[in-house]
Amino acid sequence: MSLKILTANHLSGGHVVFLGDDRNWTGDIDAALLAGSPGEIAALQDAGQSGENDNIVVGAYLIDVARDETGKIVPVRLRERLRLNGPSIRPDLGYQGGNWHPGFYQSLYQSI
Amino acid sequence: MDTAMQQVNMYRYDEFDTRFLTERVAQFRDQVARRLSGELTEEQFRPLRLMNGVYLQLHAYMLRVAIPYGTLSSMQIRKLADIADTFDRGYGHFTTRQNIQFNWPALKD
Numbered sequence: 001m002s003l004k005i006l007t008a009n010h011l012s013g014g015h016v017v018f019l020g021d022d023r024n025w026t027g028d029i030d031a032a033l034l035a036g037s038p039g040e041i042a043a044l045q046d047a048g049q050s051g052e053n054d055n056i057v058v059g060a061y062l063i064d065v066a067r068d069e070t071g072k073i074v075p076v077r078l079r080e081r082l083r084l085n086g087p088s089i090r091p092d093l094g095y096q097g098g099n100w101h102p103g104f105y106q107s108l109y110q111s112i
Numbered sequence: 113m114d115t116a117m118q119q120v121n122m123y124r125y126d127e128f129d130t131r132f133l134t135e136r137v138a139q140f141r142d143q144v145a146r147r148l149s150g151e152l153t154e155e156q157f158r159p160l161r162l163m164n165g166v167y168l169q170l171h172a173y174m175l176r177v178a179i180p181y182g183t184l185s186s187m188q189i190r191k192l193a194d195i196a197d198t199f200d201r202g203y204g205h206f207t208t209r210q211n212i213q214f215n216w217p218a219l220k221d
Contacts, residue, residue, distance in 0.1 A: 011219065014172040059154070079170070
């Protein structure tokens with residue numbers, strides 16, 4: 001059974017978000033709502049559409065995920081792993097580097 | 113400011129330039145507000161933001177700022193640095209096209 005989660009960009013902040021267990025949008029992939037069956041997948045897509053309609057996120061789409069050897073959820077495609085972990089070149093300038101401007105933290109707490 | 117510019121023999125904005133920029137900025141500010149409120153959909157907003165150098169990329173929005181003739185006064189570059197500190201992650205990216213790009217701005221900013 002292939003697992004999928006829904007990802008998007010936060011409309012106001014621009015950062016990568018996932019649809020969470022509680023149907024809110026979170027930056028934490030471990031809290032992402034997993035879908036396996038067609039019904040669950042359709043429900044994810046509906047939630048993505050309503051997130052876009054409510055102007056919380058932009059560009060919601062499904063991605064394939066799998067569990068790694070420790071059981072953690074990781075995206076299958078390299079593109080999505082880069083989106084999750086930040087740039088692989090100059091990580092000091094990416095998500096991983098910290099030093100976020102105040103607006104970023106604000107947008108995280110606004111609607112997540 | 114004018115004196116410093118004259119000494120360096122830099123390009124200066126004339127009245128037309130200044131007025132055009134002011135109007136364009138006001139127009140885009142309004143478009144962004146309407147996007148955030150939902151009055152504009154992403155499909156409607158996309159061509160507008162692209163005309164103003166706002167791209168939505170893998171990790172975040174990206175703002176491309178065009179630098180006329182690739183020339184900056186000290187004052188201008190300090191202001192760009194302030195913007196990077198306040199609204200981005202403390203750095204800017206100078207491109208091969210002599211633009212500067214900010215890689216992590218928030219749309220609302």
